[in-house]
Amino acid sequence: MFPWLTILGLLPLIGGLAMIFVRGTAAKQVGLAFSLVTLVLAIIVAFTYNTGTKGFQLAEQATWIKAIGAHYALGLDGIGLTLVLLTAFLTPVVLIASWNDPDLPKPGEPVSPDGTAVTHRWGAHAFVGLILATEGFALFAFTATDVFLFYLFFEVILFPMYFLIGGFGGARRAYAAGKFLLFGLFGGFVMLAAVIGLGIVSAQHGAPSYLLTDLTQLHLSTNVERWLFVGFMIAFAIKAPMVPFHTWLPDSVEQSTPGGAVMLAGVMDKLGTFAMIRFCLQLFPDASKWATPVVMVLAIISIIYGALMAIGSKDLHRLIGWTSVSHFGFIVLGIFAFTTQSASGATFYMLNHGLSTAALFLAAGFMIKRRGSRDISDFGGVVKATPLLAGLLLFGALSALALPGMSSFISEFMVLAGTFSRHPIYAVVATIGIVLAALYALIMYQRTATGVPTAAVTEKFTVDLSGKERLALIPVALVILVLGFFPKPILSIINPTVSDTLTQHVGLTDPQPHASEGGR
Amino acid sequence: MDPQAYIVMSAILFSIALLGVMIRRNVLIVFMCIELMLNASNLALVTFSRMHGSLDGQIAAFFVMVVAAAEVVVGLAIIVTIYRTRRSASVDDANLLKF
Amino acid sequence: MIVPLVTGASFAFWMLMPVMILGALGTILARKPVHSALSLAAVMVSLAVQYAAQQAPFLFAVQIIVYTGAILMLFLFVMMIVGVDTSESLVETIKGQRVLAILAALGFFILLIFAVGNALVGRPTGLAQANNANGGNVQGLAALIFGRYVVAFEATSALLITAALGAMVLAHRERTRKKKTQAELVTERLRKYAETGAHPGALPPPGVYARHNAVDTPALLANGEIAEVSVSSTLRQRGSVQNPADLIAPTKQTVQAIAPDRAENPATAVASYVPHPATPARGIQPELEPGESEEEN
């Protein structure tokens, strides 16, 4: 069988390695070419995917470390495919949008995101290489069907991201990158303990194996299952990130370049929520049910807390980072409500969050690049000077607040309504988040874009979006709109896998309509 | 002859050399103590070789000697270099690699 | 088979055991590195004997040739470069180091006895069979080295070459400045002479006398002083320079012997060997006291 998934993951990694040999513009072109080929490949893979078949498709498997039962095993299910498509789509977008970012700072030139005289540590080739490495590792992580293999990529993706923040960020990038890495590693080590524990349990039941298909057959005792669940869940909650493990995210995205922030919040963080569905629910269904109240309360706290912090943010990047905390709350809420709709919605939300965050970060990034400051109070009246840019910022903001017609609305609605059918009270409390979302999105837009242009804005916002900037943003906006009105292609991919997970593993069926006779 | 005696002898020599490494400051003496440790282990290896009636122990001892020779060459060269730059043969003086 | 009460091996062992322990202690306790090295040599030779006693004739030879012959000699050479002024005080500078070191070494010794010593139970198999399989110990070792262990053996060759190269690289001093020409050297030397009065010419060679002609013998100046710079500073620091008084003593005797003639023949009288009052500061004052010359012989 043709190893589609291996090639899919390897392509960007090879592209990243190729950056050793090229420099400057050539590096960007080569990197973009690799990411586009990856995108094409991902689309081909998506077309070969059969929504009717259960289990993993395009599976590859080879024994890797026999003694501990680790395999090199890749496979694709609906959830993984969705995120593969997201990753493959966002990378070229990021590369195009950041085309000039890594070039900007010649020594001493004050052009870093926060206007201080910080120069990038390396050139464009390093930036492109790290972005591609992030993509490759993410693709492998989304397709890994072996817990050990997944863990490997779950951890290793921290490193390109670390260098993206630390090498290309703002004035406090060293602090941010360090915080990012420490949080990630801490979660990783907690998870490692659980992974080892899982391996030991597996070995007690016969030949050790980390294959997902083997592990789901294990019968764990209640205590063991809960402990392992907690170990995995902490790692995923840090990566996702959920309150109270969230503090690294605002700092990290604040200091990142817009492109880096998209890869961070749009792609890498998805590993956490993705893994919750893939591993927590499939491997530890009973423990997941046991933990539901705590996780859901934390999710709701994340939703409201993140939104409040976003309202109070004075820094554009930070604000968007906080909105992500809020959105991840929705995703986790949907996953742990255990209804087909909410979990499908949560998965779809992962995709949409990636898209809307990308739109927001990139549009905000274009503004920051022009203004030379991330401070919201430094803007004002941008719409007068550069209407298209402001319009797309508004588009991103509306997507973040889940306006109907945007794809994010579909997912948010599915999460809320799906949650409602099992836990009405939680859903109602979570709904407050949509009002707060309107506040943070529109306050941000109002303060930056409307009003009389300030002197600095008139002086610096002389050109509206360039061709490359349009090329990066408009496809994202289009996809958001199309999926908002016609989400079927993605939902039909997600839904079978999610309902399979819920019925086969968690063992819960959707609640029936409560006023009988009413349903179809 | 009881091999235990050789082993005890080897242990005595090894421990004395160990003590030397810890209490002496002259880099040459420290280095000689290391050689002494290698010799002590060689004695143990030869003893084991006889004990088990296999020549592999002697081969091991032989390789230890080869490695020791190489080690001494490089080690002494390093000592000379350090001495040239620091004008001291005390290991306590080479203490820059610290907190 | 009756075991003889005392075999050659046990005789060698019990005879050499105190030598080895004392030698090892000497290695770590001697003030001067040279003494340490010699103590170590004693240990190594004794060890060689133990190898011989344990049916390892090849290692016996190699131990003496490689260790005692090559490695220790290398140590001694380096000691000549490095170790001259390194006779250290045995006062410990790190707090608590000595006590703790002794405790640790003792603990380790006990551990070794318990751990390794218990590994040997029963009578030794002996190497007679293994040695005879290939017609001798050396042949047996050769069969193993070029057979089972050939890869490791080849690796050691790489190791040795690397080590040799490494030593050369380390010992090689990279020239950081252009090499000075003779003309420059002379200019420099003369400038120094003009500025500080340093002697521009060659240093005086050591003294050559009827009874002393070694490098540790300073030359005598015309006025009877000794020329300090004629002896290597290494030797001077080591304190192994000949006592100038001894060197002067024969001359003194000669002078005394011919003193009567001198009185009759003032014309041939030589100048007084008593130092000139304006002795250069750097000169070593020979102590000429009448009693000293008697003690020498």
Next chain:
Amino acid sequence: MTPLEVTQATGLFSLSWLLIAIPGVIAALLLVAGKVSNPWGHILATLAPIASFVLALLLFLQLLGRGVGDRSVNLKLYDWIAVGNWHIEAGLQIDQLSIIFALLITSVGSLIHIYSIGYMAHDPNRRRFFAYLNLFIAAMLLLVLANNYFALFVGWEGVGLASYLLIGFWQDRPTAATAAKKAFVVNRVGDLGMSVGIAFMLYLFGSVQFSDVNAGAANMTFTQATILGLLLLLGACGKSAQVPLQSWLLDAMEGPTPVSALIHAATMVTAGVYLIVRSHAIFAQTETAALVVSIIGTVTLLAGAWIGCSKDDIKKVLAGSTMSQIGYMMLAAGIGPAGYAFAIFHLVNHGFFKANMFLGAGSVMHATDDDVNMRHYGALRKALPITFVTFGMGYLAIIGFPFLSGYFSKDHIVEAAFDRSWILGVLALIGAGVTAFYMTRLMIMTWFGRDRYADGVHPHESPLIMTVPLILLAIGSVFAGLLLNDWIGGWLDPAVGGQSGHSGIFDFSLIGGITLPVVAIGVVIAILIFGRGRQIPVEQPASRSPFTLAGRNDLYGDAINEAVFMRPGIGLVEGVTKTDTGGVDGAILGVSGIIAGVGARLRRWQSGFVRSYALTMIAGAFLVGIVVVLGRLA
């Protein structure tokens, strides 16, 4: 009540998606095409609602030709969300109710588009304005044509977005931007009710299709029905600016006047009424929720009238009036089967006369250099004769002058209110009187008396392109009542489960007899206070009257919002921010600080003395060895 027969769309009906698609596509085209479309964009945009209107008219005629039970046509376009047991489709429902709305929206919308060509002629962003207007038309049509609550909600938010964009159209005005944001956020509070309500429907029925909900409604318990009803009411309150979510509407007047006419008078703000009427099956199960609807309507009716009495800004008077008139509709909708048809009837009439008056006000502003203060008007009837006449028609219609449109619908509502409860009836009656009072005040201050406009202002009649829509709307204001009065009840009743005891034109009831005198009293009082011979100060006179002050301050709606939500909200945000930096992040930084401190101590161990290291290493080896040996022994 039998569920409606829903027939699948065939023929012309299968094209009904074009109603929405035409303006939607043109909106997108104008936004994407950018400056290229500046010269012709507004023309194209104006054609869009006209095309939709023609199509809607054709559909209406088709429906007329069908039998009574055959008039609800369902058109499924595709599955929107088909997950688990949900089948939420993108589908349209053309029935008696939605087609009336479609006609109202497209007709008034077309006229306002035409009017805007003139009104916005000098605005550099006219193309963008028209694109937003088309976006609004598309979203509004989606709202009323949807066959399920989900699609309705999408339209619901779409009109909210269009409203946001159009209120804040002059984005360089901070007040406009703030008003836009306020409108959106307050609406979001209503949306919260909508979202939870739709989720609740899925919880109850597993479907959001109108037909399914109507069919299943009878199975709800009373509590469920009440909760669902109140949730929908919350949504309706937000969109229709009903108390307590009324505060955004007055600020929304920051937008261009055609926007106020189209969105904030004729169509969007009435969506709440549509929602209630559309959800008649739910309210049929819960007296309580229906009563709350009526009460909210009555309260808003009076509050809007009160505000209308005390404002000097012509648009704000009209906005207060809009609130008030929608209050009437809500009151009617809350009455139940007897009131639904009247609510819609009044809604249609209101759409005509209020659009007419707003556009008239726009014409006045156009003439007076965008001055909105009525104290700066006066005697404009000579300068703007056409506008005066059309505005007068609207005035007569709203106060309920006999045989004009407002007369019929308002009378019906007051009558129905008396049937429901005499308290509601009396309050509605008072509202009618007050309406007459403030509208007369507006008329006098604007059109009669002495001219008070500032120097340099030379009022002039608007161009034809603006007056023709005014004339058409005035005709609508005058004749809509007469035309529809006999017909609309019978037309709508099957769709809304109504039982309107509709009456003929000359069917005077006792209540109808009382209403007219009340209105007349209102008019007379206004003439006495502001009429001939009375000086109207150019500056607003200071007033001590708590009634006037309250009215001028929008009944302290903003103050209440500020005290109850904004200040605690800001406090909460600050508190959370402090907690995060001090508490959560602080705890983490504290832990890292402790670790760093311990590390700083520990690294002293790294003394640089090789011999110490050797000692440590040997001691360590010793300890490990001991553990191993003891492990063996144990």
